[in-house]
Amino acid sequence: MLYSAGPVAKAVVLILLIFSILSWTIILFKFKQYGKTEKDGDRFLRTIREVGSFKKLTTVYRGNPDNAFYRLVIASYKEITSMKTENPGLTKEGIARIENVLKITISEETERLERRLSFLATTANTAPFIGLFGTVWGIMDSFREIGLRGTTSLAVVAPGISEALIATAIGLATAIPAVLAYNYFLGRLKGILAKMENASIYILNTIDR
Amino acid sequence: MREETWYKMLIVSTILHLVFLAAFSIPIKKSAKRIDLSSSYSVNLVGDMAGGIPGHGKGMPSGAEELKTPPLQQKTTHEKVTRPPSAKKRQAPVRQETKAVSLSKQKVPPKNDRHQAEGLTKDELSRLDRRISEMQRRTNYLDVTQMRAKAGDGGKGSGAQGYGLPISGQGTGRPLDLVSQKYIFDIWEKIKEAWGLPGSYSSKKNLESIVTIKIRKDGRIIDINFEKRSGNRLYDESILRAIRSIDPLPPVPPSFNSDTVELGFRFMPGDVS
Numbered sequence: 001m002l003y004s005a006g007p008v009a010k011a012v013v014l015i016l017l018i019f020s021i022l023s024w025t026i027i028l029f030k031f032k033q034y035g036k037t038e039k040d041g042d043r044f045l046r047t048i049r050e051v052g053s054f055k056k057l058t059t060v061y062r063g064n065p066d067n068a069f070y071r072l073v074i075a076s077y078k079e080i081t082s083m084k085t086e087n088p089g090l091t092k093e094g095i096a097r098i099e100n101v102l103k104i105t106i107s108e109e110t111e112r113l114e115r116r117l118s119f120l121a122t123t124a125n126t127a128p129f130i131g132l133f134g135t136v137w138g139i140m141d142s143f144r145e146i147g148l149r150g151t152t153s154l155a156v157v158a159p160g161i162s163e164a165l166i167a168t169a170i171g172l173a174t175a176i177p178a179v180l181a182y183n184y185f186l187g188r189l190k191g192i193l194a195k196m197e198n199a200s201i202y203i204l205n206t207i208d209r
Numbered sequence: 210m211r212e213e214t215w216y217k218m219l220i221v222s223t224i225l226h227l228v229f230l231a232a233f234s235i236p237i238k239k240s241a242k243r244i245d246l247s248s249s250y251s252v253n254l255v256g257d258m259a260g261g262i263p264g265h266g267k268g269m270p271s272g273a274e275e276l277k278t279p280p281l282q283q284k285t286t287h288e289k290v291t292r293p294p295s296a297k298k299r300q301a302p303v304r305q306e307t308k309a310v311s312l313s314k315q316k317v318p319p320k321n322d323r324h325q326a327e328g329l330t331k332d333e334l335s336r337l338d339r340r341i342s343e344m345q346r347r348t349n350y351l352d353v354t355q356m357r358a359k360a361g362d363g364g365k366g367s368g369a370q371g372y373g374l375p376i377s378g379q380g381t382g383r384p385l386d387l388v389s390q391k392y393i394f395d396i397w398e399k400i401k402e403a404w405g406l407p408g409s410y411s412s413k414k415n416l417e418s419i420v421t422i423k424i425r426k427d428g429r430i431i432d433i434n435f436e437k438r439s440g441n442r443l444y445d446e447s448i449l450r451a452i453r454s455i456d457p458l459p460p461v462p463p464s465f466n467s468d469t470v471e472l473g474f475r476f477m478p479g480d481v482s
Contacts, residue, residue, distance in 0.1 A: 017226065020226060021219070021222050021223055021226050022219075022222075024222040024225060024226070025215070025218045025219045025221075025222040026218075027222075028218040028221055028222060029214060029215060029218040032214065032218075149405065153405045153450075155405045155406065155443075155446070155447045155450060156405040156406065159443060
């Protein structure tokens with residue numbers, strides 16, 4: 001049906017196709033990323049309960065640096081070592097500083113996890129409108145054709161309208177997975193953030209000991 | 210997650226889309242093919258525009274394209290009534306300015322008495338002979354007149370007679386008078402008027418359908434038959450609808466001299482008014 005559609009409809013469909021490909025790329029990537037981060041988090045919380053001291057904790061993850069939770073440990077470890085050179089021993093102020101560093105690291109990690117997720121929201125919002133634009137354009141064409149031909153027979157009008165409606169259909173087909181994925185990933189992101197908060201509290205506790 | 214996984218995911222996503230698109234486009238193609246297969250109809254012999262219609266007198270090349278359908282596949286029913294089973298048809302639809310095709314039934318009676326009865330001049334007769342031999346050269350089909358003579362058929366079958374739009378005597382063995390020609394031409398004009406197509410079709414030059422309609426004496430269309438389908442369902446449907454919408458036609462002029470008249474038309478996208 002698309003072969004006979006006008007250039008505007010073709011352009012609209014092409015744009016929507018690119019949107020769809022990109023949004024699915026993000027969906028697949030985020031799915032993998034979140035799955036990995038969640039698994040890392042579970043493993044981290046298990047090990048931090050088993051491992052008594054902070055020093056041991058830093059050695060556990062040395063082999064696997066690509067890990068959000070390990071980066072929390074690294075950041076706090078760096079802060080501790082820098083404090084130790086200035087004045088050894090943990091004061092209340094020192095703990096507060098480590099807390100801040102952990103907060104910063106968490107927000108960094110959050111940014112990393114949220115990155116490009118907004119594109120899904122954009123796709124979800126704009127794709128139906130782009131499709132609708134193509135449809136409106138196609139229907140305008142059909143009506144102009146009625147005017148030119150002077151016949152309102154369905155045979156003249158219907159194919160143009162059906163071609164036009166394809167654009168909306170593709171727009172919706174692009175938007176619906178994006179909406180679903182966006183909400184799904186937001187939910188998962190919340191879970192991951194909660195795990196990170198827990199991890200930072202655990203780290204503070206082990207440092208305290 | 211490292212950035213290189215982005216590329217991986219992009220490729221995966223693209224492949225996913227391509228597979229999806231392919232899955233959607235394959236069944237459409239298949240169904241189009243199926244329509245094509247069911248449409249292998251034959252086309253009857255077509256008259257040539259020798260006399261020309263007044264006010265319509267654009268001459269046309271007599272060298273016509275041949276539709277190479279085996280004559281045995283022809284499915285017009287009353288044909289069996291009007292002619293012996295052994296008789297084969299010659300085919301030579303003519304491409305002309307109006308694109309209307311005459312599908313004549315080749316009701317060729319024994320030549321001599323018929324022609325004399327109709328008072329054809331010698332000139333016309335020799336022209337006819339020339340044309341017949343021309344067509345024989347083009348086609349390997351048997352000479353209908355000879356076959357008929359052997360079969361001893363008088364050619365006065367009770368059924369329908371076939372005419373085409375710009376028919377001169379060739380094929381049917383006698384020329385149509387002006388009234389009949391005008392009648393056929395009027396019908397063609399009516400069909401064209403009723404025929405509507407989406408604008409995008411006017412650029413599709415390769416669509417071509419050949420339709421025969423059978424008209425009763427009072428002008429009622431009693432049969433519409435696709436001799437050749439274009440393969441495009443929408444296109445064929447629009448032709449059917451146009452023909453149905455002009456029913457009933459004005460009564461058949463008495464000059465046709467039979468109970469039913471069969472007319473053939475060729476439809477091309479350029480004909481839409």
